[in-house]
Amino acid sequence: MPEGATTRLSVAEARQRLAVDPFLLLDVELPVEETQADEPLAHRLGLDAEELAWFGRKGESARAEFLGDVAAFVVPVVHGGRVAHLHVLAGERHLVVSHRGRAAPAAELTTYLRREKPHDAVATLFLVLQEALATFRRAAVGALLQVEGLEDDMFAQRRPEQIYRLSHLRRRAALLHHSLRPYLQVVEEMITRRMMNPDFPVERQRLAHEFQRAARLVLADIESLQEATRRAFASYGSLVAGEQNGVINRLAIVSVIFLPLSFLTGFFGMNFAFMTDELESRVVFWLLAIGLQAVVLLVSLYVLHRTHAWRRLRDQA
Secondary structure, three states: OOOOOOOOOOHHHHHHHHHHOOOEEEEEEEOOOOOOOOOOHHHHOOOOOHHHOOOOOOOOOOEEEEEOOEEEEEEEEEEOOEEEEEEEEEOOOEEEEEEEOOOHHHHHHHHHHHHHOOOOHHHHHHHHHHHHHHHHHHHHHHHHHHHHHHHHHHHHOOOOHHHHHHHHHHHHHHHHHHHHHHHHHHHHHHHHHHHOOOOOOHHHHHHHHHHHHHHHHHHHHHHHHHHHHHHHHHHHHHHHHHHHHHHHHHHHHHHHHHHHHHHHHHHHHHOHHHHHHHOOOHHHHHHHHHHHHHHHHHHHHHHHHHOOHHHHHHHHO
16 A cells, blocks of 8 residues: 555545546545435446445445455444444555444544555455454453453342343344344355455465454354353342342241241130130140240251251351
């Protein structure tokens, strides 16, 4: 990529420069809201090709097409909390990047290319594709670190807001995967078709292999993020289940101790005739009313001791 300068151009000036410059990196900023144009962007730039009517059009899905002497892509890039799509058109003498509104990823790509200084148009194109993959890798690794931090915080102290943050990270992982997978599929198909051509240069094959290897690594990072969110959700569920088991154990202890006592109290309370007939002496009163409940209490404590319920409750605490 030769040395150059950055300047703002009108559509007419850009069209003229595309026709005469030995190499031109053109960043096209389109309105955020699509307007009904008289002709497609590619035609306005003098890049006449019927297959490029979609270039610059809003809402286009992932694309990767080789059209004779040019290659056209719809490239997803991660910027902040959203995924933007850049339209990239690469030829031997130009690289056109189109986007809606001011796109920080496009400016970052321009800075990256000026720093790396690729030696030809094809190397420039693959650097653009690699940098787009890098935005997904950075987003996936950042989210993965957040998930791991949340998981550590959960084991230290579980809080309700952690589940909402996990849900947000899980949706982000799904967004990254949903945005990247179709794009990689169409690019893989295009690269495979080109590499089947015996005239495909060895240097370009090397660049294609590097891109495929990087794509697999990025996809593996996103899948690791998805697996980490699933594991964190399972950990959160285990912590909640453990707390519920602790409550159930406490209720079981209360039930073992107080249900027999409640039964005896209810039995004597509902049998007034028995109380008036049999509890006339103080000895019988102490034996039945107090002694029986004391025996039941001792038996309950023995049962709890034999079943190790106290120990489980203490371990959970």
